[in-house]
Amino acid sequence: MTDTTRLRIAIQKKGRLSDESIKLLKAIGVKLSIRDRLLIAHSTNLPIDLLLVRDDDIPGLVMDGIADLGFIGENELEEKMLERQTSNEPAEYQVLKRLEYGGCRLSIAVPNEFDYKGIESFEGKRIATTYPQLLKRYLQEKNVNASPVMLTGSVEVAPRAGIADAICDLVSTGATLEANGLYEALEIFQSKAVLIQKSAPLDGDKQALVDTLLPRINGVMQAKESKYIMLHAPKSKLEQVKDLLPGAENPTVLPLSGNDELVAIHVVSKETLFWVTMEQLKKLGCTSILVMPIEKMMG
Numbered sequence: 001m002t003d004t005t006r007l008r009i010a011i012q013k014k015g016r017l018s019d020e021s022i023k024l025l026k027a028i029g030v031k032l033s034i035r036d037r038l039l040i041a042h043s044t045n046l047p048i049d050l051l052l053v054r055d056d057d058i059p060g061l062v063m064d065g066i067a068d069l070g071f072i073g074e075n076e077l078e079e080k081m082l083e084r085q086t087s088n089e090p091a092e093y094q095v096l097k098r099l100e101y102g103g104c105r106l107s108i109a110v111p112n113e114f115d116y117k118g119i120e121s122f123e124g125k126r127i128a129t130t131y132p133q134l135l136k137r138y139l140q141e142k143n144v145n146a147s148p149v150m151l152t153g154s155v156e157v158a159p160r161a162g163i164a165d166a167i168c169d170l171v172s173t174g175a176t177l178e179a180n181g182l183y184e185a186l187e188i189f190q191s192k193a194v195l196i197q198k199s200a201p202l203d204g205d206k207q208a209l210v211d212t213l214l215p216r217i218n219g220v221m222q223a224k225e226s227k228y229i230m231l232h233a234p235k236s237k238l239e240q241v242k243d244l245l246p247g248a249e250n251p252t253v254l255p256l257s258g259n260d261e262l263v264a265i266h267v268v269s270k271e272t273l274f275w276v277t278m279e280q281l282k283k284l285g286c287t288s289i290l291v292m293p294i295e296k297m298m299g
């Protein structure tokens with residue numbers, strides 16, 4: 001039996017979102033003991049259980065309140081929401097945070113020999129997809145009559161197999177399309193992973209735990225984008241150096257012992273320092289230029 005007093009988080013068991021979701025949980029201080037083949041994993045330091053499931057099941061688990069939180073791609077979330085709305089099933093949830101991984105787009109792609117001239121080229125065509133709801137919504141908005149053909153996998157082979165004229169599938173680098181003799185004609189939806197919560201209120205302890213974890217997620221994401229920059233700069237060029245450093249409105253400027261010409265500058269930057277800027281700093285007489293990653297940030 002599972003303990004309902006523990007916060008239940010649904011994540012994809014195996015696939016594109018699994019590693020990053022687990023990495024994020026670990027980065028925010030959730031220690032996990034994950035064993036192969038088990039559907040449930042317990043945190044060893046916090047009252048949290050993970051439900052390890054197929055990503056298709058995550059929106060429903062959260063919308064039905066079986067899981068308190070879920071990590072899911074927006075494409076899958078929106079598809080399931082539309083599907084549930086058409087069948088009058090519960091389709092409510094809250095988005096707690098849009099995350100930085102799982103970035104992809106849902107696009108209509110056609111065989112290389114297809115003469116694509118715009119959306120009207122799909123009038124009367126069959127389009128194979130795992131996302132019929134998102135596709136139908138798009139086609140309706142554009143007033144195009146095409147027939148979605150539902151396939152749960154191997155969508156890319158549908159045109160070659162004569163099952164469809166085009167496909168509507170996820171694209172990231174485009175390598176899968178290329179390998180299957182297809183090209184991307186039209187992007188219909190952009191997606192990233194999101195953290196969602198069930199719409200019914202959580203009990204006090206669970207909500208308090210979520211309220212602790214969310215700022216930690218923000219801290220990890222902010223830290224990932226930020227860099228700690230240290231360098232030695234000539235005192236006489238301080239203003240020019242500051243102008244070159246990204247986000248260096250209030251840098252720490254420290255004296256260097258035994259050197260009156262140079263000062264040490266420390267700055268937390270929201271952006272990385274590009275090679276070109278480092279070269280410009282060097283030309284101004286800066287030395288010992290260090291760019292370091294930041295692990296965590298708060299306040």
Ligand SMILES: Nc1ncnc2c1ncn2[C@@H]1O[C@H](COP(=O)(O)OP(=O)(O)OP(=O)(O)O)[C@@H](O)[C@H]1O
Nearest residue numbers: 012015016017054055056073076102103104170172
């Ligand atoms: N190439 C990609 N790059 C980045 N993110 C992707 C890519 N393909 C898919 N995703 C995102 O990851 C999610 C899961 O993709 P994956 O291919 O692992 O799903 P799946 O095959 O449906 O897995 P499951 O067995 O859990 O049903 C997608 O719904 C999408 O949000």
Ligand SMILES: O=P(O)(O)OC[C@H]1O[C@H](OP(=O)(O)OP(=O)(O)O)[C@H](O)[C@@H]1O
Nearest residue numbers: 016154169170171172173174175176177
């Ligand atoms: O544009 P690309 O970078 O080639 O990525 C797109 C592919 O990635 C996903 O599949 P995945 O590789 O996760 O395998 P799956 O079909 O088993 O889900 C998606 O369904 C596409 O097929």
Ligand SMILES: [Mg+2]
Nearest residue numbers: 054055056057
């Ligand atoms: Mg799936």
